[in-house]
Amino acid sequence: MQAIQQLENVAADIVVSDMRMPGMNGAELLDVIRHRWPATHRIILSGQTDQLSLIEHIGAIHRFLQKPCDTSKIIESVEQSLRLGKELKESRLAGCVPEIESLPVMSSIYKDLLEALENEDTTVNEISAIVSQDIGLSVKVLQLVNSAFYCLPKRVESITDAVHRIGFVNLRSLVLVAKIFESLSSGDRRNAYLSQIWHESMELGAQAEMYARAHGQPISVCESARLAGTLALIGRAILIAFRSEPWQRAMERVENERISLSQAETDEFGVSQQAVGAYALGIWAFENRIVDAVLNQSRPVGVPDLSITHPAVYVHVARARQKATKLVERLEMDTTGMTSTGFDLSLNLPLEGAA
DSSP: OOOHHHHHHHHSSSEEEEEOOOOOOHHHHHHHHHSSSSSSEEEEEEEEEEHHHHHHTGGGGGEEEEEEEHHHOOOOOOOOHHHHHHHHTTTTTTGGGOOOOSOOOHHHHHHHHHHHHHHHTTHHHHHHHHHTOHHHHHHHHHHHHHHHHTTTTOOOOOOOHHHHHHHHHHHHHHIIIOOOOEEEEOOOTTHHHHHHHHHHHHHHHHHHHHHHHHOOOOHHHHHHHOOOOOOOTTHHOOOOOOOOHHHHHHHHHHHHHHOOOHHHHHHHHHOHHHHHHHHHHEEEEEOHHHHHHHHHOOOGGTTTTOTTTSSSHHHHHHHHHSOOOOSSSOOOOOHHHHHTTOOOOOOOOSTTTTT
């Protein structure tokens, strides 16, 4: 095929393919690219009738664009991928994040999900509760339901709503047929780290949502605050899951040299965990506001036109007031920036009851 021949001569940062092509469809092409050029970002243009074919190759596709698609939308998707990838290209993680189709899933949760999906009496709420326990499952489900694959009129930021939209049949296909999720063995030391990171992330999301509610924000802003807070540490989860040895070295430096984990990670990888997380969320087609909130969680004034309605405000405050742990450092509060948005710094809400 001509596209493959061109890639053999000159590697590409991004490939945009139509689903319907003679000989090999777009999903099959991206599957080839996924294996031969895994660092290439893969975007597909598809219609509603292509869903059954797409689900088979779901792991090969980073982003779905629904036909008919405006040229401006394609350009926006390409530019966002390039912008978020610029910082990583010069780091020691170059080529790592685009290869990631999903975060590994802890084996006990994977087992629980499979059993629940096989039970005809299982409810959406029960499935949602299982999915919510793991960051890998949560991210992939939200990524898929918010893509053009489902053509929804508004973004979904609730796991329960996402599971309802996807449906049990498609969720079962994702887990069993497409084999998107990698299950970690019970003895893998990454399990304990990822479990703690997810616990901290859930608390962050709950606290961010509480601050948004306390400022009288509409439900959409509160949901965005919770989602962004929950995903604030996803870059660290990626480093733990896919670069465990150098990340462990960073942890040892924290203990031996008494530097922050963020600084140790940046020294080790040449890039911050928030930049890694933002890039991953970008290629996974999360909303720009969520990506910006994760990227700028330590310095929210870096967000263009920052205001009290932006989730970056609530994520920053939640992280600045979060209790420091071995895996999550407390950020320094940008009091001037927060005051300029209208945030009431006198609010210091307890976490109890947030979830």
